[in-house]
Amino acid sequence: xxxxxxxxxxxxxxxxxxxxxxxxxxxxxxxxxxxxxxxxxxxxxxxxxxxxxxxxxxxxxxxxxxxxxxxxxxxxxxxxxxxxxxxxxxxxxxxxxxxxxxxxxxxxxxxxxxxxxxxxxxxxxxx
Amino acid sequence: xxxxxxxxxxxxxxxxxxxxxxxxxxxxxxxxxxxxxxxxxxxxxxxxxxxxxxxxxxxxxxxxxxxxxxxxxxxxxxxxxxxxxxxxxxxxxxxxxxxxxxxxxxxxxxxxxxxxxxxxxxxxxxxxxxxxxxxxxxxxxxxxxxxxxxxxxxxxxxxxxxxxxxxxxxxxxxxxxxxxxxxxxxxxxxxxxxxxxxxxxxxxxxxxxxxxxxxxxxxxxxxxxxxxxxxx
Amino acid sequence: xxxxxxxxxxxxxxxxxxxxxxxxxxxxxxxxxxxxxxxxxxxxxxxxxxxxxxxxxxxxxxxxxxxxxxxxxxxxxxxxxxxxxxxxxxxxxxxxxxxxxxxxxxxxxxxxxxxx
Numbered sequence: 001x002x003x004x005x006x007x008x009x010x011x012x013x014x015x016x017x018x019x020x021x022x023x024x025x026x027x028x029x030x031x032x033x034x035x036x037x038x039x040x041x042x043x044x045x046x047x048x049x050x051x052x053x054x055x056x057x058x059x060x061x062x063x064x065x066x067x068x069x070x071x072x073x074x075x076x077x078x079x080x081x082x083x084x085x086x087x088x089x090x091x092x093x094x095x096x097x098x099x100x101x102x103x104x105x106x107x108x109x110x111x112x113x114x115x116x117x118x119x120x121x122x123x124x125x126x127x
Numbered sequence: 128x129x130x131x132x133x134x135x136x137x138x139x140x141x142x143x144x145x146x147x148x149x150x151x152x153x154x155x156x157x158x159x160x161x162x163x164x165x166x167x168x169x170x171x172x173x174x175x176x177x178x179x180x181x182x183x184x185x186x187x188x189x190x191x192x193x194x195x196x197x198x199x200x201x202x203x204x205x206x207x208x209x210x211x212x213x214x215x216x217x218x219x220x221x222x223x224x225x226x227x228x229x230x231x232x233x234x235x236x237x238x239x240x241x242x243x244x245x246x247x248x249x250x251x252x253x254x255x256x257x258x259x260x261x262x263x264x265x266x267x268x269x270x271x272x273x274x275x276x277x278x279x280x281x282x283x284x285x286x287x288x289x290x291x292x293x294x295x296x297x298x299x300x301x302x303x304x305x306x307x308x309x310x311x312x313x314x315x316x317x318x319x320x321x322x323x324x325x326x327x328x329x330x331x332x333x334x335x336x337x338x339x340x341x342x343x344x345x346x347x348x349x350x351x352x353x354x355x356x357x358x359x
Numbered sequence: 360x361x362x363x364x365x366x367x368x369x370x371x372x373x374x375x376x377x378x379x380x381x382x383x384x385x386x387x388x389x390x391x392x393x394x395x396x397x398x399x400x401x402x403x404x405x406x407x408x409x410x411x412x413x414x415x416x417x418x419x420x421x422x423x424x425x426x427x428x429x430x431x432x433x434x435x436x437x438x439x440x441x442x443x444x445x446x447x448x449x450x451x452x453x454x455x456x457x458x459x460x461x462x463x464x465x466x467x468x469x470x471x472x473x474x475x
Contacts, residue, residue: 015319016321017320017321017325018319018355018358020325021351025434025435025439028431028435029432029435031428032432035428036424039420043421043465043469044469048405048409048417049409052402053401056394056401080384083378084378084381087374089321090283090326093287112385115389115392116388116392119391122395123394195361196363280361280363329434329444330363330370331366331444332363332364335363335366344437344444348437349441351438
C-alpha cells in the first residue's frame with residue numbers, strides 16, 4: 001500500500017487529497033449554478049443561430065459576464081482536471097503509464113486554461 | 128421446488144479458465160442457498176468447493192456472488208432467488224478453488240488499521256465506563272464479521288487493489304469513535320491516505336452487500352467529516 | 360456484470376458524464392479562443408455548429424451537465440449530512456425527478472431548432 005498507512009508518526013500529514021476532495025465539493029456547487037446558467041443562456045434563451053462574434057462582443061463589454069465566464073473557466077478546468085486525475089489514479093495501474101497520463105493531463109489542462117484566460121483578458125472587438 | 132444451481136467452477140491445478148456447471152436440485156422454498164450447495168456437493172459432485180462454518184450468518188465464511196450480487200449463502204432463501212441460481216466467487220480476490228477465494232490480503236488490510244483498543248492510561252479498578260450515548264457512536268461498526276462482501280462489491284477496489292477497502296475503514300471507525308480508545312491521531316493518519324477514505328466514491332454497493340446491515344458509507348462519511356473538521 | 364443498485368449506476372454515469380464534459384470543455388475553450396482571430400473564423404465555426412449532428416450533441420451536452428450537477432449535489436448531501444446516506448436511493452430518484460422537470464421543457468425547446 002502506498003502512502004503512510006503504517007502510521008504517520010513523525011511525518012507531516014499529507015493534506016492534498018483532503019483539500020482536493022473539499023475543493024471538488026465547493027467548486028462543484030458553484031459550477032452547478034454557473035454552468036447550468038451558462039447552458040440556459042446559450043442554448044435555451046439564445047441559440048447557435050444568434051450567437052456570433054457580435055453577440056460575444058456585446059456580452060464581454062460588461063465586466064459581469066467577463067468575470068462570470070472567467071470564474072467558470074478556472075473552476076471548470078480545475079474541477080475537471082482533478083476528476084480526470086482521480087480516474088487515472090483508479091484505472092492506470094503501471095507507474096510508467098500513470099506518470100505519462102498525469103503529465104499529459106496537467107500539460108494539456110494548463111495550456112487550455114492559459115488559452116482561455118488570455119482570450120478572456122485580452123479580447124478587444126475588431127472593427 | 129425444482130431449481131437449477133449454476134456454479135462457477137475453477138481448479139487452478141487442472142483448469143485453464145473458469146467454467147460453469149449446473150446441478151438440478153429439488154429444494155424447499157425456505158431452504159438456504161447453502162443447503163442447495165451442500166446437497167449438490169454431498170449428492171452429486173464431491174469436488175464442489177466452498178467455505179462454510181456456522182451456517183447461520185455470523186461467521187462470514189460463505190460470502191459469494193448469488194445471482195450477481197454479494198451475500199452470505201447461509202442467509203439467502205431459495206424462494207428469494209427464483210428457480211435459476213447462479214453462484215460465483217467474490218470479485219477481486221484470486222480464486223483458490225471454485226467459490227473459495229484468497230482472503231490473505233483482505234485480512235492484511237484489516238490488521239493494518241490496528242483493530243484493537245489502544246489506551247496508554249493505567250487501567251481503572253473496574254471496567255472503563257461508557258455511556259449509552261457514547262456507545263451509540265460506534266455500535267454499528269462493531270457488527271462486522273469480516274466476510275469480505277463489502278470490499279469485493281466495491282468498484283474502486285476492483286479497479287485499484289491498493290484501496291484499503293470498506294471493511295478496514297469500518298474497523299478503524301469502530302475504534303476511532305470509541306471513547307475508550309486513545310489513538311485518534313494515529314488512526315486518522317491512516318485514514319487520511321490517498322488509498323483510504325478518499326477513494327470512497329459513495330457507490331453504496333457495500334451497504335447493499337453487508338449481511339449485517341452496517342451503514343458502511345455512513346461510517347466512512349463520518350471518518351471523512353472528522354478529517355475535514357479537524358483540518359480547520 | 361455485478362448486480363449493483365442505483366448507487367452503482369449513479370457512480371458510473373457520474374464518471375462517464377464528467378469525462379465526456381471535460382473532453383467537450385477542452386474543445387469548447389479552443390473554439391471560443393478563435394475570437395482572438397476576428398469575426399471571420401469565429402462566425403464560420405458557429406455556422407458549422409448549426410449542423411443537426413452538433414445540435415443533437417448540444418442536447419446531449421445539456422443532459423450530461425444537468426445529470427452531473429444534480430448527482431454531484433446528491434453526493435454533497437451525503438458528504439455534509441452523513442445521516443442522509445440511509446436514503447441514498449430515494450435521494451437519487453428525487454434527483455432524477457428534478458432532472459426530468461428541468462430537462463423535458465429544455466429538450467422540447469431545443470429539439471424544435473434541429474432541422475434535418
